[in-house]
Amino acid sequence: MAPPSVLAALSEQSIELPSWAFGNSGTRFKVFPQPGVPRNPFEKVSDAAQVHRLTGVAPRVSLHIPWDMVDDFGKLAAHAADEGVSLGAVNSNLFQDEDYKLGSLTNRDPDVRRKAVAHHLRCIDVMRATGSKDLKIWLPDGLNYPGQDDIRDRQERLAESLQQVYAGLDPDQRIILEYKFFEPAFYATDIPDWGTSLLHCLALGDQATVVLDTGHHAPGTNIEFIVAQLLRIGKLGAFDFNSRFYADDDLIVGAADPFQLFRIMFEIVRADALRPDSGVNFMLDQCHNIEPKIPGQIRSVMNIQEATAKALLVDRDALSAAQQAGDVLGANAVLMDAYNTDVRPLLAELRAGMGLPDDPYAAYAASGYAEKIAAERVGGAQAGWDA
Ligand code: PSV
Ligand code: MN
Numbered sequence: 001m002a003p004p005s006v007l008a009a010l011s012e013q014s015i016e017l018p019s020w021a022f023g024n025s026g027t028r029f030k031v032f033p034q035p036g037v038p039r040n041p042f043e044k045v046s047d048a049a050q051v052h053r054l055t056g057v058a059p060r061v062s063l064h065i066p067w068d069m070v071d072d073f074g075k076l077a078a079h080a081a082d083e084g085v086s087l088g089a090v091n092s093n094l095f096q097d098e099d100y101k102l103g104s105l106t107n108r109d110p111d112v113r114r115k116a117v118a119h120h121l122r123c124i125d126v127m128r129a130t131g132s133k134d135l136k137i138w139l140p141d142g143l144n145y146p147g148q149d150d151i152r153d154r155q156e157r158l159a160e161s162l163q164q165v166y167a168g169l170d171p172d173q174r175i176i177l178e179y180k181f182f183e184p185a186f187y188a189t190d191i192p193d194w195g196t197s198l199l200h201c202l203a204l205g206d207q208a209t210v211v212l213d214t215g216h217h218a219p220g221t222n223i224e225f226i227v228a229q230l231l232r233i234g235k236l237g238a239f240d241f242n243s244r245f246y247a248d249d250d251l252i253v254g255a256a257d258p259f260q261l262f263r264i265m266f267e268i269v270r271a272d273a274l275r276p277d278s279g280v281n282f283m284l285d286q287c288h289n290i291e292p293k294i295p296g297q298i299r300s301v302m303n304i305q306e307a308t309a310k311a312l313l314v315d316r317d318a319l320s321a322a323q324q325a326g327d328v329l330g331a332n333a334v335l336m337d338a339y340n341t342d343v344r345p346l347l348a349e350l351r352a353g354m355g356l357p358d359d360p361y362a363a364y365a366a367s368g369y370a371e372k373i374a375a376e377r378v379g380g381a382q383a384g385w386d387a
Contacts, residue, residue: 002346006312009274010350013308015241015301016060016088016283019068022047022294023383025287031384032290036373039380041068042079043373049083050369051297054360056351058301060088062136062283065123067093067385073129089134089176089238089283090123094141095184103141105161106154106190113161120165127173134238134281135169136211137162138178142185142192154190159203166204176237176281177201178211181218183248194226198235209237213285214253214264215244224263231271231280239264240285241304250287252296254303261303262339265311274308292370298360302347309343 022044024033038044041063048061061080070076073087080087094104094116102108104116123135139158143149166175177200181192191197194210201208210230217223230236243249243256254261273280282304288296315334322331348358357363364370 002349003313006309006346007350007353009269009312010305010309010347011056011354012276013057013274013305014060014276014282015058015304016062016281017048017051017058017297017301018062018064018091018283018285019044019048020064020385021284021286021288021297023067023385025385026289033382034292036370036377037293037382039377039382041070041076041383043377044068044383045076045080045085045087046083047294047373048297049080049085050294050364050367051301052085054357054363054367055298055301055305056354056356057305058297059085061085062089062091063087063126063130063132064091064093065119065126067383073126077130087130087132089136089281090127090130090132091136091138092120092123094119094137094139100140102149103154103190105139105165106141106158108149108153108157113157117161117164121168124165124168124170124173128170133173134176135165135173136176136178136238137165138180138211138213139189139191140184142189143187144185145187148187151188158190159200162200162204162208166208169207171207173207174237175201175204175208176211177208178213178216178240180213180216180248194230198230201235209235209279211238211240212236213240213242214260215240215242215248215250215285223260224267227264227267228271231267231273234279236273236280238281238283240283241300242284242286250285252286252288252291252303253284253300254307258303258307259339261307262310265304265307266314266335269308269311269314270316274312294370295361295364298364302360305347305350306343309346310338310341313341313343314338 022038024031024037052058077087099112107113177197179191179193179197197210241253243251245256284300319334351358
């Protein structure tokens with residue numbers, strides 16, 4: 001029998017799914033279309049709801065605007081509710097418009113900056129219609145060449161633009177600000193790291209927090225340190241979970257380095273930030289280029305659950321005692337014991353208690369849903385990275 005506190009914590013966990021994970025995706029070399037892929041945001045939400053039905057811990061879907069633009073967001077929210085889920089963070093898009101070639105919120109041209117700010121104000125309107133609380137900003141702005149623009153002036157313009165967006169928030173809404181140290185600007189990006197994101201968030205105020213995308217770090221970065229530090233000051237707003245083998249691969253979370261995911265989740269448990277009201281939004285940011293999409297999301301959710309279960313199993317008293325005694329190897333062994341535990345039986349017990357199939361992945365394969373959408377979704381344009 002698993003400890004009841006561990007089962008209770010796991011049953012309360014919630015993971016937000018990205019709408020774009022259900023559309024066609026690929027690399028700059030090739031997008032491989034798949035049968036049954038959604039043609040519109042309604043179908044994306046229906047697919048996300050399948051993941052929630054089988055795992056019980058994925059009750060929200062993030063939207064990307066304008067990819068998920070619809071005439072009536074109230075209708076999309078109602079559709080989500082009918083399917084048993086709700087709409088989560090709204091992601092703005094600052095990377096698919098000609099005007100943004102030299103930057104969006106940082107652009108030298110005040111008209112372009114105004115346009116980028118206005119896009120966010122429209123996203124906030126969408127949030128009012130959907131009940132979403134988080135406006136996620138990932139800024140693709142940056143420089144390809146030294147001297148291309150003034151690094152410091154761009155920070156000033158960014159701070160001013162962000163302030164204008166922030167002023168448009170309702171009191172119960174937040175900006176969650178993502179960083180990325182490379183791509184699409186290969187010399188310098190304008191929000192390259194957690195420090196820069198944090199400085200802007202601190203200048204904005206309480207309704208601005210940092211998003212940590214696990215794929216947006218240099219190889220070898222100690223991501224759990226960043227997690228611990230941001231939690232310490234109450235500024236970790238959200239995760240974008242994924243795996244990177246080389247660049248920003250957006251592959252299944254826990255695929256490249258499950259041990260890193262465990263270490264991250266241990267810092268979450270250590271800070272008591274698994275609680276639903278902790279203010280940390282646990283989101284996936286992934287694309288399934290060659291694997292089927294719904295099973296890819298199910299696998300991702302299960303990987304996070306496994307890492308979380310192991311983190312919850314760490315014997316914190318034994319760890320503290322070993323740390324206190326300066327027992328270096330003993331302390332490390334406490335962590336490794338938890339990491340090396342096979343938590344699959346525990347998770348099967350959890351799911352049984354929640355009235356869920358003990359293997360959501362196998363249950364999806366047996367459900368016939370993949371065959372159904374492949375047969376039904378014929379005609380129309382499949383969703384991809386532009387719709
Ligand atoms: C950028 O690489 C990013 O990680 C941002 O989170 C976006 O929201 C997401 O990809 C999809 O554009
Ligand atoms: Mn991301």
